[in-house]
Amino acid sequence: MRSSRFLLVALALLVAALLALATPASAIERNFAGSAQLDYQFVPTARSAQASPKTFDGFTMEFAAKLAVDFSDKISANMKVCYGCHGFEADMMYFDLRVADELNFRIGRFSPSFGGFNLRHDPANHRLSDKPLPYDMGRMLRMRQWKLSVLPSPFPDNGLEVNGTKAVGPSAQLDYAAYVVSGFKAGPNPLDIDFQLSHSPQAYYVDDNSRPTFGGRASLTFKLGETSDLTLGLSGMYGTYDPSNDLSYLIVGGDATLRFDKLNIRAEYLGRRTEFSTSDRTIFKYAVADARGDFSMKHGAYVEVEEGLTNELDLIGRLDGMYRVGNVESTSELDRRSSVIRYTIGTAYAIERGLRIKLSTELWEFSDRDALSGRKLELSMHTALAGSF
């Protein structure tokens, strides 16, 4: 605990020294960018009375505005404000200090480097309306039962990240990132991470347990040709999330992306081990085992194939799913072992530069029956307009 604080203070001093050494800007350059997506999700298999608490069956709107300011070749500032299902949120506010290609610092509020998808989390940057299930933020059907995904994206947090890139031979590149951030949050005696509380500006973005979360990512990109490459990455994150520092979470991930001209194939796995409070054993569906009975494991994975058929039209197919193992509340519709698999087919059509129509259909296969309808299969359809500038 004391060493963590000492580390943070030392890093803060290092950053201050770097700032002092930085070359003064000859001219400050600003770049303003933004994006928005309006999506209509139609769930024909959902009963209208039950749709709302279980999923967004209707319109959702999200937008973001970003300002990047280049003070000099070595320093820039980035600020991004989003509006979505949780109202206005600060998605970014960090300083970027570039000492060398191999050594950069991000200080402030940012999305720590994890996995392959998070770089594309903005709806204007991915071709389907929905994120892959392991990163879903709330559009998934039966989201309340599942308590969202493995790592809902984006996951901005306050802290410091060291990252860099290094050429390895003529055709490979190594990227690394290591960070220390506040970490996810929850209330007292939690059963899972509270991702909404973790994002909430109502908590003034302050840490709830004064203990940072550590994480990192390493990836290798192999250049296969002028317009083709293969990226392989590994990520990890560890910390505590409850106010009393008793309950930990560990998230690990592996990702692979193959880009071959206009063909993109992406595959990713995420797993989260989350300890939960067993202070009240009467709330669980199953008897709490004395050994290894105080945690759940949530796995998630996706494979996505995206092919640019023309300059305007992309065709996308995705297979994703999640598998959860562990005790649940007695009121939960989930089992000790529950799974969901989703099959998606969709298109994205660029009607104008920066403006894209997205159409997709998703077939959901749950291992558990819906309490009211008794259904295991669900269907959903998306129609969206996404734009960026």
Next chain:
Amino acid sequence: MMLRPLAAAAAAALVTITASACQRGEGLDPSKMPESVRADYELFANRCSKCHSLARPLTSNITDDEQWVRYVNRMRRQPGSGISRTDQEGILRFLTYYAADLRRAQAEKNAPPAPQAVPVLTKENPPPPAPGATMTTTTDAGAP
């Protein structure tokens, strides 16, 4: 209950109509570029679409070459960008061409309109008749 499929159908119809009304891709048409820039454009399109849409750089309206250098340098150093130093050179060659094209377009747009010759009205060069009017005479009848 009937409203939901109706709303979905209306939304689908709206986007289809919009799509048929305006058809232009997200990127640029390489066939309209000089031969020497096409390879650099393909590199730009490939590398820069890994994380974001091509509309970001293409609609940023940056016309300053130095600003592009800083911009691409910042992007290259984003964790996992996949942009190498060699790639950066090619991307900047295209963006320099693109910025010059933007500057040219802006200069044309901001240029003052070319002065038009004011016709001198004489007996030999009378004003044109108003639309629908019947030309009756070419004299200055009625003038003081």
